Amino acid sequence: MEHRRLGRSGLYVSEITYGNWLTHGELVARDTALACIQAALDAGVTTFDTADVYxxxxxxxxxxxxxxxxxRSSVEIATKVCLPTGDGPNDRGLSRKHIMESCHASLRRLGTDYVDLYQAHRFDERTPLEESLIAFDDLVRQGKVLYLGVSEWTAPQIEAALRIAADLGLRSRIVANQPQYNMLWRVIEPQVLPLCEREGIGQVVFQPLAQGVLTGKYQPGRPLPANSRATSGGRAPRFISRVLGPVLLDRVQRLRPLADEAGLSMAQLAVAWTLQPDSVSSAIIGASRPDQVTENALAAGVRLPANLLAKIDEVLGDLIDRDSTKTAQMMSVKPEWNRPAP
Incomplete structure (x- = not known):
């Protein structure tokens, strides 16, 4: 396992982050979840991502x-705040009340005195940005949070936060962004990535496998595989159904020879692809089985040649989405993905 700096901060994170959205406490049994985390540790993963809403x-x-x-000092724990954790009017958002209460609750559940990275899970239009940033800064001053990040913020939102933090003279600043990013969903490339590169903000990307579609296990014209997320309980099938289109599934199968050429599995190719930009510090993988963790962690340290990256773009072609206005939207099926496969 290799490690990279988180932006221009002094914090190093493992190239592979283990995340537990839609899995722990929901999709997989406790014993399996614990085994997956142990597999991540065995693979050299030191960075772990979660959220209060998961x-x-x-x-x-x-x-x-x-x-x-x-x-404790051998791992980096990241969690998030913003999305609803209850039915009350203050059980969501980035108000000072919700940030403080959610942080303390997360620390209790995680069994730690501090988190390495605390992230605003989404932007909150209802709360003055000054209020949110001061609350986050206070948590840093108190030693309960070491570094700050955001998730799925637009470039103007990140830029505004950086400007306000500087104007207020806050000691802490945003050093991480957690966007959705994979071969198909590249909406951060036009605006978010250039801004973050200028400002020294590292990317910790999620959904490198596009809900498992880029593993190649979902094949056009065939039944969904048993024991996959698409056929599991909970919320997973609802998210995966957004990216199951005949044309897309056909194109993904055309990536298989490229994975073979690189000596990688389809999943490893997809994860390694997200790690090619220097601005990406880590890719988050989830898993419902320990062997998935072991396999996907092998994508760390892989450098893909330029000609292979060009071939991937050629195969996916018009299915690639780079529309920056879709930042903070869940990846969804484009109309052309639903055309009958050739």
């Missing part, structure tokens, strides 16, 4: 339990 706190609890016997 399984309404259960995901943080499982992660905390799994890491309780690990030397």
């Amino acid at each position: 399984a309404q706190g259960a995901a943080e609890q499982v992660l905390g339990d799994a890491l309780r016997t690990v030397r």
Whole structure:
């Protein structure tokens, strides 16, 4: 496992981050979740990502339990705040009240005195940005948070936060962004990536496998494989159904010879692809089985030649989405993905 700096901060993160969205506390049993985390540790993963909203706190609890016997300074724990964690009017957003209460609740569930990275899960239009940034800065001053990040913010939103933090003289600044990014969904490339590169903000990208579609296991004209996320319970099938289109599935199968050429599995190729830009610090993988963690972690340290990257673009062609206005939207099926496969 290799490590990269998180933007221009002094924090190093593993190239592969283990994340537990839609898995721990929801999709997989506790014992399997613990085994997946152990597989990540065995593979050299040191960075772990979760959120207070994942399984309404259960995901943080499982992660905390799994890491309780690990030397705290040997891992980097990231969590998030903003999305609804209850039915009350203050159980969501980036108000000072919700940030403070959510941070303390996350620390209790994770069983730690601090988190390495605390991220605004989405932008909050209802709360003055000054209020949110001061609250985050106070948590840093208190030692409960070491670094700050955002997730799925637009370039203007990130730019405004940086400007306000400087105007207020805050000690802490945004050093990380967690966007959705993969071979198909590249909406951060026109605006977000250039801004973050200028400002020293590292990318910790999620969904490098596009909900498993880029693994090639979903094939055109064939039944969905048993024991996959698309046929599981919970919310996973709803998200995966957004990216199951005949044309897309056909094109993904055409990537298989390119993976073979690189000596990689389809999943490893997809994860390695996201790690090619220097501005990407880490790629988040999830898993429902330990062997998936072991396989995907092998994408760390892989450098793909320019001609292979060009071939990937040629295969996917017009299916690639670079529309920057779709930042903060869930990846969804484009109309052309639903055309009958050739």
